[in-house]
Structures are given as C-alpha cells and as structure tokens.
Amino acid sequence: SCSLFKVTRLNTSGPSNKPTKPEIIAVGKRYLRKKYTFLFKKTPIHLNPCFNRVMDVSFVGNSNQNILTKHYTFINYDRDIIAFLNRLSLNFLYSDAGDISTFISGLPPEERQTYHRIKSTRFETIDTALTWRATQIYRVGCIKELEFFSPHIFGDAAWSNYLNGRTRLHPEVNYYNELPFVYNATKVNFNATSLQMKGAVNQRVFDVPAT
Secondary structure (H helix, E strand, O other): OOOOOOOEEEOOOOOOOOOOOOOEEEOOHHHHHHHHHHHOOOOOHHHOOOOOOOEEEEEEOOOOHHHHHHHHHHOOOOHHHHHHHHHHHHHHHHOOOOOHHHHHHOOOHHHHHHHHHHHHHOOOOHHHHHHHHHHHHHHHHHHHHHHHHOOEEEOOHHHHHOOOOOOEEEOOOOOOOOHHHHHHOEEEEEOOOOHHHOOOOOOHHHHHHHO
C-alpha cells in the first residue's frame, strides 16, 4: 500500500449555534521523523511501493473541466458569455497582469463594462471561472507540447478529452502518501502552476528535489 502517511484529526466543532471551525490536522513529532521524512527523501526505485519502473515525464494536476462545467451550468451554457470568457481567459494568460483585478482594470472601457455587466447580472463567479479557464488553456497547451515524450498524467478523467493515445492517464494521487513516490519515479516532473498563483513559486520546486 502507498498509504504510509497518517494524521490525527482533531474535532474542533463548536456548539450547534456557532459556526464550525476548519478541521485541524496534527502529526506527532516522532511519527513525523519516522514516516514523513522517509517519504520526502531519496528512495531507490526498487523500494518505491507505488512504482516499480521509472517514468520519463509526468505531470500531476487536473484539467479543471469539472469545475468549469459547474460554472457553465450556472449560466445555462450561454454561448455568448462562454465565448467572452474564453477570449478574456486567453488574454489574461498572455498578459503581464499578476491577478484578475489588475487584468480587468487594464481592459478597454467597452470590454470592461461588458465584464462588470455580466458579473453583476448573470455570472457572479466569472472571476473564478476566468482563472480556471486560463489555467486549463495553459495546461492543455503544455501537455500537448509534451506528447512526443509520452508523459504520464495524474489527474481527473476529463483529461481524456484533450489528450491523444501517446499520453498515459492515471487517477489522481494523494499529496501525502502517493505523490512523493510519483516524483521519485519520474525523471522529469513537469509543473504548470494554476494561474491563481501567476508569477508565484509552486511548492513542487521544493517537493520534487526532496524526493
């Protein structure tokens, strides 16, 4: 089994008349030293419990199609709004703006008015949808460039809508007890950070070398 990392969950639920606090996860220091540090250190491939062979290229991440479907359902798949969203998402992807608000403020007046009109009357979550759609365009484009190398993709099943037969799709992996072994068994771990963090450093910069 790959499930080597276990945690103790503390019940922080208050009285019924108070909002429930976020769940806290605590790990004993002794367990951390014994287990967690084992996962995030160099592991010979023959000791890797999840993979018995080396993958040349892998990518861990979702296509975002499921969350976009929820947004599109909210607006009854309005073609005009989706076309507008697609155009803005592509522009945001290639813009120098580091976040959505900065990007929107730099739009031409007519396009900015259209954006705010749609947001106030039909699509309150357009900011989030724009981010997810831009990330999807970015990730799909990156993976298509990698298809020559037959990469292994660990993510949601919707990836199959965008990939050809040279790409191998695997189910999502748990961050704590499976992901370190994916990194360990891969020669090149490809990263395509969500545009929620456009310009930020992803934690994989640290996680991958540690495995």
